[in-house]
Amino acid sequence: MIADFLRIAFLGGMLSVDRVAGWNLMLSQPLVAACLAGALVHPNPEWELWALRIPIAVGALLQLLLTNPALPAAQKPHDTATAGVVGSTVAVLGMAHLHASIPASAGGLLWVVLGVLAGLIAAVLGGWVHGLNRAAAVSDSRRAVALAAEGDAVGYERLYLGSLVRIFTLGALWSWCGSLALLAVTIAILPRLADLITVRRIGFVFAVLLGGALAAAYETHVRGVKGGLRWTAAGAAAAAALLLTLASEGA
Amino acid sequence: MIGDDPTTPEAPSLLPEAVAPLPEAPAAPLPLRARDLGAAASRLLHLQALLTADRMQGPGFAFAMVPVLRRLYPDRDRFAEAMGRHTAYVATHPIFSGYVLGAAARLEAKRAAGDPIDGARIDAMKRALASPLAAIGDPFFWVVLRPLSGLIAVLGIALFGAADPYEPDLRVLLCPLLLLLTYNAVALPTRWRGVGAGFAAAESPSSLLRALRFAEWREVFERCGALLYGALLALLAAGLHAATSAGGSGAGGLGAALVPLALGFTAARLLLRRGAAATVETALTVLTLATLVSLAL
Numbered sequence: 001m002i003a004d005f006l007r008i009a010f011l012g013g014m015l016s017v018d019r020v021a022g023w024n025l026m027l028s029q030p031l032v033a034a035c036l037a038g039a040l041v042h043p044n045p046e047w048e049l050w051a052l053r054i055p056i057a058v059g060a061l062l063q064l065l066l067t068n069p070a071l072p073a074a075q076k077p078h079d080t081a082t083a084g085v086v087g088s089t090v091a092v093l094g095m096a097h098l099h100a101s102i103p104a105s106a107g108g109l110l111w112v113v114l115g116v117l118a119g120l121i122a123a124v125l126g127g128w129v130h131g132l133n134r135a136a137a138v139s140d141s142r143r144a145v146a147l148a149a150e151g152d153a154v155g156y157e158r159l160y161l162g163s164l165v166r167i168f169t170l171g172a173l174w175s176w177c178g179s180l181a182l183l184a185v186t187i188a189i190l191p192r193l194a195d196l197i198t199v200r201r202i203g204f205v206f207a208v209l210l211g212g213a214l215a216a217a218y219e220t221h222v223r224g225v226k227g228g229l230r231w232t233a234a235g236a237a238a239a240a241a242l243l244l245t246l247a248s249e250g251a
Numbered sequence: 252m253i254g255d256d257p258t259t260p261e262a263p264s265l266l267p268e269a270v271a272p273l274p275e276a277p278a279a280p281l282p283l284r285a286r287d288l289g290a291a292a293s294r295l296l297h298l299q300a301l302l303t304a305d306r307m308q309g310p311g312f313a314f315a316m317v318p319v320l321r322r323l324y325p326d327r328d329r330f331a332e333a334m335g336r337h338t339a340y341v342a343t344h345p346i347f348s349g350y351v352l353g354a355a356a357r358l359e360a361k362r363a364a365g366d367p368i369d370g371a372r373i374d375a376m377k378r379a380l381a382s383p384l385a386a387i388g389d390p391f392f393w394v395v396l397r398p399l400s401g402l403i404a405v406l407g408i409a410l411f412g413a414a415d416p417y418e419p420d421l422r423v424l425l426c427p428l429l430l431l432l433t434y435n436a437v438a439l440p441t442r443w444r445g446v447g448a449g450f451a452a453a454e455s456p457s458s459l460l461r462a463l464r465f466a467e468w469r470e471v472f473e474r475c476g477a478l479l480y481g482a483l484l485a486l487l488a489a490g491l492h493a494a495t496s497a498g499g500s501g502a503g504g505l506g507a508a509l510v511p512l513a514l515g516f517t518a519a520r521l522l523l524r525r526g527a528a529a530t531v532e533t534a535l536t537v538l539t540l541a542t543l544v545s546l547a548l
Contacts, residue, residue, distance in 0.1 A: 020299065021297050021300040022298040022299035022308075022311065022345045023296050023297075024346065025431065025434075025435060025438075026397065026430060026431055026435070026438075027431070029397075029400075029404075029430055031405065031427060031430055032404075032430055035423045036427065038423055039423055039424065049416070049417070049418075052419055052420045053420050055423060056408055056423055056426065059426075060404075060405045060426075063401045063404065064401075065530060065531075065534040066531065066534075067397070067398045067530070069394055070394075071389050071390075071393055071394065072389075076529060076532075078531050113538075116534075120531055120534050120535050120538070121535075124531055124535075134303075137301050137302060140310075141303040141305075141306055141310050144310045144313075144338065145306075145335075145338050148313055148331065148334035148335055148337075149331055150331060151328065151330045151334065153317055153321060153330070153334075156313070156317065157314065157317060160297070160310065160311075164297055164300045196546065200545075201545040201546070201548055203511075204511045204541065204544070205511075205538070205542055205545050207511035207512045207515065208511045208515035208518075208537060208538075208540075208544075209515060209534075209537065209538055209541060210487075210515065211511065211513060211514060211515025211516035211517075211519065212515040212516070212533070212534055212538075213515075213519075213534075214487075214512070214515075214516055215516045215520040216519060216523065216533070216534070217398075217402065217480055217483070218480065218516075218520065219520070219523050220398045220476070221398060221399075221473075221476035221477055221479070222476075222477050225474065225476065225477050226470070227474070228473075228477040231477035231478045231481065232477045232478070232480050232484070233481060234478060234481060235477065235479055235480060235481025235482040235483075236481035236482065236484050237481070237485075238481075238482065239481065239482035239486055240485045240489075243485065243489050
């Protein structure tokens with residue numbers, strides 16, 4: 001488990017640099033983050049196949065829920081990069097630890113819902129954690145300007161690279177601490193609620209969450225697009241026709 | 252340190268007192284090499300590490316310019332002056348920052364070579380290029396391409412299909428790869444070309460801006476997003492139908508699955524219309540409401 005958390009911390013650090021420092025390679029998108037975390041976490045051998053499946057669902061839901069069509073300046077400072085990492089880790093390790101004490105998981109849907117919840121909480125708390133970086137950047141920026149005015153290139157570069165290391169370290173620490181804290185809370189609380197967890201309830205919550213994800217995707221991809229509903233209908237019709245064709249060929 | 256001149260110790264002069272010593276000639280600028288521009292371009296990857304509200308990407312832009320300025324201004328004072336110019340406020344889209352850097356490097360090279368280009372002209376060129384590029388890049392890359400690549404990856408989950416239950420599910424690698432390839436197929440070539448294009452068109456930023464066709468592509472990509480959203484709905488409906496049929500619950504089961512789906516959709520849309528930027532809070536509210544309602548089941 002320590003090795004798992006070290007890998008998760010390294011991944012979280014890299015994703016923070018991607019999101020905050022300007023790489024913008026989209027490694028920090030929730031789906032990528034969740035899937036990479038799922039590939040890096042190794043629970044007991046009997047859960048390894050699940051460890052690959054659950055992160056896909058957690059990542060897909062977080063991707064739709066956290067895709068924000070607003071410009072970055074208009075968004076609240078949420079850490080969507082480590083949301084996928086924390087969500088995926090809590091879901092997979094929670095499953096490995098709690099499967100014996102939770103009788104109903106609705107084919108793994110419980111862990112998906114748990115992962116999405118952990119990811120959303122991590123996004124909010126991670127935004128606060130990265131507030132530390134924003135505060136440090138203000139004072140570093142002043143020092144950088146002073147070094148530039150002196151023509152001290154080496155000092156300037158050292159200061160700048162130091163800020164990159166800070167972003168990495170904060171992301172790594174937050175991924176580590178966030179995963180560990182939310183996993184501990186899950187392990188402490190969920191078994192006490194075992195009687196309330198039924199397949200029907202899990203299915204209901206999952207379906208509502210899926211509906212919410214589709215609404216977020218609608219706001220992003222359809223609302224505000226010229227002829228958006230017509231294009232959506234065309235896409236649905238094309239996919240339905242393709243599915244019917246494939247089904248008839250299969251039959 | 253840049254431009255450190257070794258201090259000459261005081262020596263007894265053989266010249267008569269009346270002859271003033273010749274002023275020191277400024278160090279000759281070295282020609283800018285492709286390697287310097289390459290080094291500057293690679294540093295643009297870290298453009299936002301010191302992002303602040305008052306200077307935005309200014310410190311990052313100066314960090315990227317260091318290899319260029321170090322080459323052009325071996326003299327420490329001139330280097331410091333140029334660094335001061337580039338730590339000032341710059342706000343552009345990170346993917347397009349290479350265009351601004353290339354153009355600034357060209358003007359700095361001409362200034363170092365003795366052309367009558369003052370610092371104010373370089374600042375004006377940066378402003379003339381950076382803000383319009385931000386206005387082109389933000390709606391295209393942040394509002395359209397990034398969500399679209401995510402949607403394509405989510406669609407990939409349905410299209411690739413679930414693996415054998417006893418085999419590793421390779422979608423865990425394929426779908427993120429699909430997202431990364433979709434986004435970076437557009438973003439990386441734009442970054443790659445930026446510095447060279449900006450360097451070539453430094454004298455006429457308006458022609459550079461006119462040559463970028465991203466506003467037209469934006470409409471195409473937006474429609475693709477709506478089209479793929481429709482396809483996602485159809486695939487989801489088919490998946491739900493298959494799941495409820497396999498469970499033996501038929502049309503009643505499908506209806507039972509659609510009701511909470513519709514509830515979640517409606518609740519999230521209402522909340523998002525009130526605060527479109529609060530996606531995380533909306534999702535948390537929907538999840539809390541769903542959990543509370545489920546307790547009544």
